[in-house]
Amino acid sequence: MNEHPTTPIITLTTDFGLKDSYVASLKGVILGIHPHARIVDITHLISPHNIVEAAFTLMCTYPYFPEGTIHVAVIDPGVGSHRKAICVTGDNRIFLGPDNGVLWLCSQRLSNFSTYQIDNHALFTASPSYTFHGRDIFAPVAAHLALGMRAQELGGPVARIQSLNLPQPIVNNDAIEGTVLHIDSFGNILTNIHRSHLAHFDTDQRQYIIHIGQITFTGISQTYAEQRMGETFALFSSSDFLEIATRERSVAALLGAHIGQAVVLKRSIRNG
Amino acid sequence: MNEHPTTPIITLTTDFGLKDSYVASLKGVILGIHPHARIVDITHLISPHNIVEAAFTLMCTYPYFPEGTIHVAVIDPGVGSHRKAICVTGDNRIFLGPDNGVLWLCSQRLSNFSTYQIDNHALFTASPSYTFHGRDIFAPVAAHLALGMRAQELGGPVARIQSLNLPQPIVNNDAIEGTVLHIDSFGNILTNIHRSHLAHFDTDQRQYIIHIGQITFTGISQTYAEQRMGETFALFSSSDFLEIATRERSVAALLGAHIGQAVVLKRSIRNG
């Protein structure tokens, strides 16, 4: 087993797809600077230019990586414009990406964070292109950070990063009106209703009534396996968002669900 | 070159797809426990919940990995139920997965094997979820095995693992009635007729007649390249199953082939 200190992991989240040469170009640049870099793909199948999808995916994933990991997110429709390139750091994690909101959800999950602009041109590839900062700026900067450079050496502090204007659930006295945030490859539906939104209700999880599209059902379960095959049910996902699923079926296909669709959670009123 | 001993490879076979954060979560957990783990993806595009497809893919792949490799298969529709999590070990290979048949074809290919239940909760992530044992149980257990833990430390022995009820070829005096087992991304058709099924025939390979769908052809070839373009032919795949192919075409598309379709191999009767 290796005794020497371990180099940080670099993760990649992009909308580059898996057919073109773009992802490999980033990896080549990183390995040219840091031959022992450990690179892990989060996904390269973010829908083109979909900043929210990338922000959500990275927010759900980064906590499972060890401290010290460097997360690179390149969803960059504004490449070559005046949008800043930034480095967000907190809780012993580092995030690199354009300042277009893609790092915002992660920053909100950190107990505290600092942001630095990436404008130390000495770190970039020679004559960086106007069209591919993933390869020419973010990849070499990630490699230098993995070699031990500190975030402060990338550029000056940034006071405020770009946020995302996401739909927030409306929390009433007896109900939460949320929306569909994400549909995964199993067809499971993730909503923007978080476990913490239910905290003040003090209601047994089995007493909730859930409405989505044309269907209504009762109760929030703990597992997939306690359900009958083909029955639609709700549970809290491993990221603590309310998830709607059907055992061994795509509930999204069954319901014709789509991102942005309304989901309503009501407390059942006893004696009424 | 590294002088120190090499850590085992961990392979991953799942139905998680490549768009979501699930695969990366497993890798983050593994690397958090074992920073030098060498992780290789077999595939994450198993059809959702398709245990047979995963079992077949892993059986075809594991022999090409060196001894000591740890193979993790997470196709787990019964997650959270009473299905066991198991470790199968034999021929200096280790396999981890749910006890739902996904490891059965591999176990049958080993010269002998032992099975242990995975119930050493000290190895799991803190408060494992009910819905994602890939990340919370199989990933950390694989990392601990790669660090040197023995299979016996995972839990007690298991007498009998779940088998798969696969269609078996019917071997007659002059014919073998088989079925289509798999169609690969080139459109080549793999059948469940194994080279060993022909052993007692003592017939020249060029003397067989093969029927599938509306077509009939003669002979089992040795290579793709000895065929004319566009001609359908049979050969034994590198896994020793009878394969039907058309050079530089998808024979499955040409024939409208599907999994489970009948394939018949007959000895040609000379002087008849």
Added chain:
Amino acid sequence: MNEHPTTPIITLTTDFGLKDSYVASLKGVILGIHPHARIVDITHLISPHNIVEAAFTLMCTYPYFPEGTIHVAVIDPGVGSHRKAICVTGDNRIFLGPDNGVLWLCSQRLSNFSTYQIDNHALFTASPSYTFHGRDIFAPVAAHLALGMRAQELGGPVARIQSLNLPQPIVNNDAIEGTVLHIDSFGNILTNIHRSHLAHFDTDQRQYIIHIGQITFTGISQTYAEQRMGETFALFSSSDFLEIATRERSVAALLGAHIGQAVVLKRSIRNG
């Protein structure tokens, strides 16, 4: 950080897809011979048997990998025929593949190169198959080269490698008639018009007129971001080929573009 010398990177470019076991088999064979090999996927989604697409993808990617990297390209419709397996080496890079043109574009970009036939059977897997030289020949040879073997030890020199018969732009006095070479996953169109084809024109980039399909527009830009959303424009890609794009849209879908389609670049004639 590791102090010992770094093993070369091995990259893989294939048409094997990501669903089957083929890619993992190559990796297993490589890691069985060279446990510390660093393997990077370029892509496995080359269209089946599309030698030109693979040649173009590898030519665009290899310059971003460090010197010493070993690039393996397995698009091999002629596997098992008399086509040679070759090793091309130059500019401190190594390329392995069948001699069917897949390595030709890379060889033309090297300042000079040598070619060796791969016929040292001692390096191959035991009893190599007739149908899968990627796993049985190219993978083990790449691993041996990464361990330090020299290209000359693979086999005798090859005088001339297979070229590709690609459409070349027609360069007139006032115009260049090119074609669409590639469409990437964003829908950007790459043409076969190279920056060097414009060298003798001595015209301001803003003075060119570009025709493709039903549309005509003026000027070659430097960045995506200087464009208005939805407007079609041209720029030179990071590989120095003329690219046609629409900001945050798929221009290929908008225009119904296809590979081989005509693209004409004209000098605008001032004063009439």
